[in-house]
Amino acid sequence: MATLPLSSSGAPGASLEDELRQAVGAEQVLTRPEDLFVYEADGLTHHTARPRAVVLPRDKTDVVQIVKRCRAHGVPFVPRGAGTGLSGGAIALDDGVIIECARLDRILRIAPEDRFAVVQPGVINADLSKAVAHHGLFYAPDPSSQQACTLGGNVAENSGGPHTLKYGTTTNHVLALEMVLPDGQLVQLGSPTGSAGGYDLVGAVVGSEGTLGIVTELTVRLSPRPERTETMLGIFPDVVSACRAVGAIIRSGLVPAALEIVDRRTIEAVEASVYAAGLPTDAGAVLIIELDGPAVAVGRQVERCQDHCREAGASEVPVARDEAERQRFWRARKGAFGAMGRLAPDLYVHDAVVPRQKLPEILEKICEIGDRYRLRLSNVFHAGDGNLHPNISFDRRDPDEMERVLAAGEEILRTCVEAGGVITGEHGVGTEKKEYMGLLFSEADLDAMRKLRAAFDPDRMCNPGKMFPATRFCAEANPKARGYDQVPFG
Amino acid sequence: MSAGVDPWQAPTGVGARELRERLRAAAGPTAVEEIDGVSLEGARLETRVRPCSGEDLAGVLQELNTAGAAALVRGGGSRLGLGHPVPRARVLLETAGLAAPPIVDAEDGVAYLPAGAALSDLREHVRKEAEGRWELPLDPPGAGSTLGGCLAAAATGPRHGPPRDVVLGLDITLGTAERTRCGGRVVKNVTGYDLAKLYVGSLGTLGVIETAWIRLRPSPERREVWLAGLEDLAGGLASSRRSSVSAALWVDRAGSARLAPWLGAERAGSLLVVELAGDAAAVEADGAALREEIGAEPVPEGEPLIAALRDLLGEDRGLRFQLSSLPSRLSATARRLAEHGAELLVQPARGTLVAHFLLAPEEGEAAVERAFRGVRLAAAEGEGRWRVEAAPLEVRSVRDAFGEDEALIPVFRALKRVYDPRGVLGPGRQAGRV
Ligand SMILES: Cc1cc2nc3c(=O)[nH]c(=O)nc-3n(C[C@H](O)[C@H](O)[C@@H](O)COP(=O)(O)OP(=O)(O)OC[C@H]3O[C@@H](n4cnc5c(N)ncnc54)[C@H](O)[C@@H]3O)c2cc1C
Numbered sequence: 001m002a003t004l005p006l007s008s009s010g011a012p013g014a015s016l017e018d019e020l021r022q023a024v025g026a027e028q029v030l031t032r033p034e035d036l037f038v039y040e041a042d043g044l045t046h047h048t049a050r051p052r053a054v055v056l057p058r059d060k061t062d063v064v065q066i067v068k069r070c071r072a073h074g075v076p077f078v079p080r081g082a083g084t085g086l087s088g089g090a091i092a093l094d095d096g097v098i099i100e101c102a103r104l105d106r107i108l109r110i111a112p113e114d115r116f117a118v119v120q121p122g123v124i125n126a127d128l129s130k131a132v133a134h135h136g137l138f139y140a141p142d143p144s145s146q147q148a149c150t151l152g153g154n155v156a157e158n159s160g161g162p163h164t165l166k167y168g169t170t171t172n173h174v175l176a177l178e179m180v181l182p183d184g185q186l187v188q189l190g191s192p193t194g195s196a197g198g199y200d201l202v203g204a205v206v207g208s209e210g211t212l213g214i215v216t217e218l219t220v221r222l223s224p225r226p227e228r229t230e231t232m233l234g235i236f237p238d239v240v241s242a243c244r245a246v247g248a249i250i251r252s253g254l255v256p257a258a259l260e261i262v263d264r265r266t267i268e269a270v271e272a273s274v275y276a277a278g279l280p281t282d283a284g285a286v287l288i289i290e291l292d293g294p295a296v297a298v299g300r301q302v303e304r305c306q307d308h309c310r311e312a313g314a315s316e317v318p319v320a321r322d323e324a325e326r327q328r329f330w331r332a333r334k335g336a337f338g339a340m341g342r343l344a345p346d347l348y349v350h351d352a353v354v355p356r357q358k359l360p361e362i363l364e365k366i367c368e369i370g371d372r373y374r375l376r377l378s379n380v381f382h383a384g385d386g387n388l389h390p391n392i393s394f395d396r397r398d399p400d401e402m403e404r405v406l407a408a409g410e411e412i413l414r415t416c417v418e419a420g421g422v423i424t425g426e427h428g429v430g431t432e433k434k435e436y437m438g439l440l441f442s443e444a445d446l447d448a449m450r451k452l453r454a455a456f457d458p459d460r461m462c463n464p465g466k467m468f469p470a471t472r473f474c475a476e477a478n479p480k481a482r483g484y485d486q487v488p489f490g
Numbered sequence: 491m492s493a494g495v496d497p498w499q500a501p502t503g504v505g506a507r508e509l510r511e512r513l514r515a516a517a518g519p520t521a522v523e524e525i526d527g528v529s530l531e532g533a534r535l536e537t538r539v540r541p542c543s544g545e546d547l548a549g550v551l552q553e554l555n556t557a558g559a560a561a562l563v564r565g566g567g568s569r570l571g572l573g574h575p576v577p578r579a580r581v582l583l584e585t586a587g588l589a590a591p592p593i594v595d596a597e598d599g600v601a602y603l604p605a606g607a608a609l610s611d612l613r614e615h616v617r618k619e620a621e622g623r624w625e626l627p628l629d630p631p632g633a634g635s636t637l638g639g640c641l642a643a644a645a646t647g648p649r650h651g652p653p654r655d656v657v658l659g660l661d662i663t664l665g666t667a668e669r670t671r672c673g674g675r676v677v678k679n680v681t682g683y684d685l686a687k688l689y690v691g692s693l694g695t696l697g698v699i700e701t702a703w704i705r706l707r708p709s710p711e712r713r714e715v716w717l718a719g720l721e722d723l724a725g726g727l728a729s730s731r732r733s734s735v736s737a738a739l740w741v742d743r744a745g746s747a748r749l750a751p752w753l754g755a756e757r758a759g760s761l762l763v764v765e766l767a768g769d770a771a772a773v774e775a776d777g778a779a780l781r782e783e784i785g786a787e788p789v790p791e792g793e794p795l796i797a798a799l800r801d802l803l804g805e806d807r808g809l810r811f812q813l814s815s816l817p818s819r820l821s822a823t824a825r826r827l828a829e830h831g832a833e834l835l836v837q838p839a840r841g842t843l844v845a846h847f848l849l850a851p852e853e854g855e856a857a858v859e860r861a862f863r864g865v866r867l868a869a870a871e872g873e874g875r876w877r878v879e880a881a882p883l884e885v886r887s888v889r890d891a892f893g894e895d896e897a898l899i900p901v902f903r904a905l906k907r908v909y910d911p912r913g914v915l916g917p918g919r920q921a922g923r924v
């Protein structure tokens with residue numbers, strides 16, 4: 001493949017900004033500080049970097065042009081969707097250019113019989129499900145941010161959501177990608193019907209955090225809407241018994257669509273907010289269980305789940321009587337971030353995963369860490385996947401509190417890794433966790449990832465400064481990580 | 491990515507005997523054996539090496555790098571003919587010694603399994619350890635096939651989906667001889683690149699898989715096999731998509747004749763075989779729907795029929811291709827293949843077709859050409875892709891075994907160059923002879 005050389009500038013003397021204006025139109029290029037301000041951060045508000053410029057491509061040809069121009073000037077570029085990412089992935093370090101794909105927002109093809117859709121990366125996640133609903137189909141990955149986040153961002157982060165337990169994450173639903181490689185070449189990976197047996201490049205690109213190229217088109221799988229959906233709410237005296245119920249349900253072979261736990265602190269915050277869902281504020285935790293599937297099966301499964309909850313100590317397990325009540329149950333979960341966000345100017349949404357059976361023990365430790373650092377910490381999480389979201393409400397203008405937030409965050413990650421878990425289940429590494437990669441991976445493991453990066457982007461032009469630690473580690477990766485400690489290695 | 495030159499450096503001229511000595515030093519004296527002259531996959535192999543640990547494996551790969559000597563990785567050896575031949579190979583690298591004790595976590599439904607072990611043994615081990623509550627969701631053809639071979643070939647059987655969806659983490663020694671791990675044991679994880687996806691299906695050309703964390707599936711409450719005579723493939727699509735369907739295969743007239751011993755009665759025409767598994771009530775309801783929709787009947791002994799179908803999927807006769815197609819175009823795709831002389835097995839819900847072309851010796855190259863032409867046309871009509879699953883060595887030596895997009899070959903080359911810069915692992919095997 002011919003690689004466009006770096007720093008062999010286009011028109012002599014022309015600035016990159018001028019060339020970009022010429023290539024895609026002046027109104028598509030933002031350079032004024034007041035325009036750039038909103039691009040200084042994503043959802044991780046305490047990591048900031050001002051981009052050199054923001055460009056708003058209208059089609060893939062624009063993206064190719066932008067990439068080629070940036071390359072020629074030796075200026076790095078960063079794809080961006082809606083900026084809801086929670087790991088600092090969409091900020092431009094090194095004075096880079098942001099390529100905001102939000103205007104690439106067309107649904108190009110819906111094939112109901114073949115159950116796929118071809119979309120541009122700026123399509124909002126929830127809009128796709130709305131667009132295919134009349135065919136009895138939906139797009140399964142449903143991050144809680146689905147009303148705002150883009151499918152391009154979802155691909156980059158391999159986003160999940162409350163229904164990941166049954167339906168999988170984004171990677172299980174992406175069939176093909178069109179992308180602009182970091183050298184400006186446009187390629188098609190995969191196909192609506194799968195691959196031809198060469199390397200699985202679609203699989204490698206999903207979850208690559210915008211570091212391997214810019215996705216300009218996605219072909220995604222659509223799923224048939226289940227015949228029946230039932231949602232229930234287990235009211236528990238404490239989080240530990242709610243986790244016990246989760247373990248019993250999974251062990252019994254049931255695969256609910258969702259198993260989500262909201263802890264007491266979150267319930268209190270939700271009930272004191274506009275998201276109030278009528279939850280008992282004296283409950284230690286609530287467990288939202290959603291079951292879907294064939295009508296004949298779901299009824300009996302509801303009863304089995306209720307039994308498991310009662311055996312684990314639930315005082316009540318009401319089943320939503322109608323859609324309005326179902327929405328009310330979910331409000332406790334979906335409004336959690338909003339409600340927590342009201343408690344302080346900033347909210348740090350952590351994200352780590354532990355083996356499911358370790359949930360009770362780890363939650364206890366996480367709450368202890370929060371208390372020790374005198375922080376407002378609450379938990380709302382995808383219990384079925386073992387995916388924790390300890391949320392810390394804080395004020396980043398208070399340097400002392402900020403320091404405590406970061407120290408507690410690190411301790412939480414270490415605790416999860418010690419338990420055989422990992423440092424992110426859906427939000428990605430970005431700038432936030434790159435220095436913690438060594439908790440999990442050895443230098444050789446990280447080099448294997450660098451190799452993938454090198455094959456796609458040897459000059460590290462595409463979203464540099466993300467995912468990989470700036471420093472090499474002297475320490476060995478924690479052997480407990482991912483449970484390998486039980487295993488004789490070599 | 492730079493231009494596509496042959497990335498592999500010339501061998502250093504290390505002789506067979508010296509190489510064996512070096513491999514013995516790396517993996518122990520009993521791990522290495524002289525097999526001078528064995529022909530396999532277009533190679534004349536001189537040495538067999540069977541490392542018994544990850545450390546020994548890394549030592550072996552280090553020596554191969556130093557000597558610039560290529561190896562062919564062999565698991566159960568059931569599918570060594572997948573992909574292009576590997577004439578440069580000098581060493582047969584067997585994984586059977588990579589057999590660390592498996593771990594089954596029946597609480598979380600995950601298992602840590604050695605790549606060198608036979609899938610049939612692992613399946614049984616999981617069933618026992620999990621007291622029947624979980625099952626290993628991998629069922630490719632081939633009694634002796636290993637976990638590593640199944641993952642490296644991305645092999646599927648009639649039942650479960652693709653292996654990529656159940657691999658949580660891998661221990662893999664790269665072509666560079668570096669021992670690495672990716673992913674983990676938890677069921678949700680986005681920490682770093684999803685390298686397991688890259689390695690699964692790579693045909694052992696980037697690294698040798700040592701162990702894998704696999705997500706298990708809950709064992710179904712009930713399992714039933716149903717059968718219907720069905721001439722028109724399109725008529726079976728809706729039935730194959732019912733929610734409790736775990737396997738659905740349409741076999742043409744020729745295929746159904748081969749299944750006669752398992753069908754109980756003489757069946758003259760093409761058939762749809764559907765396995766239902768899961769919640770008992772859902773299985774019962776779907777069974778009734780199959781009866782209603784396509785006149786299906788339950789098969790009293792379903793398991794042997796599914797096993798026979800699995801064997802039929804993997805049968806080595808003449809030329810065999812796997813194609814994909816949009817489900818809505820399956821009938822047209824199948825018709826096109828049949829016109830070109832293919833016998834067909836179709837998985838309608840997955841949109842995959844297995845096409846067998848029997849090669850009459852007197853027809854020679856013309857028959858091969860006709861098969862390839864039919865496959866290309868059919869794949870284009872179905873917006874699908876294709877790959878050769880089985881073909882005589884002479885065919886794979888001169889023809890592309892993968893219908894990959896030419897534009898991707900430089901990316902494949904770039905990957906090979908970073909993971910296996912000296913081309914010690916199955917050089918030439920992959921699409922683009924990478
Ligand atoms: C007659 C028959 C036909 C079959 N046809 C097909 C088919 O058409 N398509 C299909 O997908 N499956 C097919 N299979 C399924 C076969 O079971 C799988 O390909 C796979 O399970 C082979 O396992 P194995 O251990 O025998 O691998 P092998 O045949 O030993 O190796 C298969 C490939 O994987 C590589 N490999 C093996 N072990 C490792 C390892 N640990 N790490 C890295 N690379 C490794 C090898 O180099 C080789 O490229 C067939 C099986 C049989 C018996």
Ligand SMILES: Cc1cc2nc3c(=O)[nH]c(=O)nc-3n(C[C@H](O)[C@H](O)[C@H](O)COP(=O)(O)OP(=O)(O)OC[C@H]3O[C@@H](n4cnc5c(N)ncnc54)[C@H](O)[C@@H]3O)c2cc1C
Nearest residue numbers: 081082083084085089144150152153156159160210215426
């Ligand atoms: C309230 C709230 C709730 C959330 N809940 C969830 C949840 O339940 N599950 C979950 O997984 N996440 C969740 N998130 C995180 C976030 O919404 C997801 O990571 C989402 O996928 C980001 O999409 P985005 O369009 O905002 O991408 P951005 O934040 O703009 O970018 C994210 C990453 O994607 C890359 N990128 C963007 N577009 C492209 C493209 N076209 N090509 C290549 N790379 C690209 C960027 O470079 C960046 O690395 C939540 C966030 C918030 C604020």
